[in-house]
Amino acid sequence: MSDLDQLTQSLARNLKRWRGERGFTLDALAARSGVSRGMIIQIEQARTNPSVGITVKLADALGVSITTLLDYEQGPDVRLVPPEQMVRMWSTEAGSSTTLLVGAEVRGPFELWQWKLMPGDGSDSDAHPPGTAELLHVTAGELTLVVGGEEHLVPAGCAATFEANVAHGYHNKGDVPVEMTMSVSVPPAHAAAY
Incomplete structure (x- = not known):
């Protein structure tokens, strides 16, 4: 997977996660960010790689940094349950x-x-x-x-x-x-x- 593909997948996963955490519908996030509902759907489905400007608008609307929105989320803690x-x-x-x-x-x-x-x-x-x-x-x-x-x-x-x-x-x-x-x-x- 190329770096661009990895970034697109990471953004899709994180946008869905943070939108869910905030309890925002697609329409609510579109209204808060000024990014169209259709564009948000495409990003969440990893079908497009948005501009930096769109990514910043989404991060601002979610109340997270652009770094958090683009984070690859590697190295999570592991807890084993016997x-x-x-x-x-x-x-x-x-x-x-x-x-x-x-x-x-x-x-x-x-x-x-x-x-x-x-x-x-x-x-x-x-x-x-x-x-x-x-x-x-x-x-x-x-x-x-x-x-x-x-x-x-x-x-x-x-x-x-x-x-x-x-x-x-x-x-x-x-x-x-x-x-x-x-x-x-x-x-x-x-x-x-x-």
């Missing part, structure tokens, strides 16, 4: 369970979960705060993912992502256990202050 420190959150007599594998409070809570759902079992959740995203990967069985009342079948080997700001649930309507890994990213509570 199995005996993982937390079983709930279980059923049928053998279903969830285990919180690891979590972080960097740029809002970010968690990694391991799930096991026995046949006929399920778990429902109320809507999370706006901006909450969930990603999951099914490794065994077929999950019935319900988001906003609509069912989606997620077979073993498939992954899914969705905005969790609506009621949602995870169900096993099959005859074999469902196993999956899920991550949840919740925006920081202070985002509304920006």
Whole structure:
């Protein structure tokens, strides 16, 4: 990857991250920065390399330095969590369970979960705060993912992502256990202050 490609990818990743941290919609960032919504979309999708002037406007609107916006983010801290420190959150007599594998409070809570759902079992959740995203990967069985009342079948080997700001649930309507890994990213509570 060339330096320019690396810079474009870094800017795309950081712009999305900082916009999410601030709780800004595309339209809100466009209004604050004077950069068009379309240009912001192109930058976030790494389809364009904007001028320095546009990059400065975006950094100013987000309240970060241009260096922060262009940072390659290399060398993050690593924290290992051994199995005996993982937390079983709930279980059923049928053998279903969830285990919180690891979590972080960097740029809002970010968690990694391991799930096991026995046949006929399920778990429902109320809507999370706006901006909450969930990603999951099914490794065994077929999950019935319900988001906003609509069912989606997620077979073993498939992954899914969705905005969790609506009621949602995870169900096993099959005859074999469902196993999956899920991550949840919740925006920081202070985002509304920006």
